[in-house]
Amino acid sequence: MSPDPTTCARQDLHYLPSDLPVFSCKECGLVIALQDELCSKGFTGGSGKAFLMNSTVNTNLGKQDERRLLTGKHTCADLLCASCGSSLGWKYIKTPTAEQKYKENRFILEQAKVVKENNW
Numbered sequence: 001m002s003p004d005p006t007t008c009a010r011q012d013l014h015y016l017p018s019d020l021p022v023f024s025c026k027e028c029g030l031v032i033a034l035q036d037e038l039c040s041k042g043f044t045g046g047s048g049k050a051f052l053m054n055s056t057v058n059t060n061l062g063k064q065d066e067r068r069l070l071t072g073k074h075t076c077a078d079l080l081c082a083s084c085g086s087s088l089g090w091k092y093i094k095t096p097t098a099e100q101k102y103k104e105n106r107f108i109l110e111q112a113k114v115v116k117e118n119n120w
């Protein structure tokens with residue numbers, strides 16, 4: 001028996017408990033990160049302020065490439081909303097120095113691309 005192609009192709013969307021503070025996609029409102037996963041607020045994205053996140057949900061990774069950022073040459077991949085495909089920021093794949101290694105496998109969410117929902 002082969003697996004049902006319709007269930008395999010379906011993006012595995014996550015629905016989080018509604019009482020947790022989250023970040024949502026500005027375009028479609030899909031939950032994309034728990035505010036608890038916020039690592040640092042002091043980052044700058046392409047459009048201004050950005051958050052460094054330990055994890056995200058409901059996101060896809062786009063093209064991976066090398067980018068020259070303020071802090072050196074990084075390998076990053078675009079972070080895309082799994083529902084509407086809008087660009088939310090990027091994921092750090094590889095950083096140039098040991099001091100910056102903590103950013104690897106973490107995610108930048110551009111503040112302008114997300115909505116902060118407190119749910120209280």
Ligand SMILES: [Zn+2]
Nearest residue numbers: 025028081084
């Ligand atoms: Zn979206």
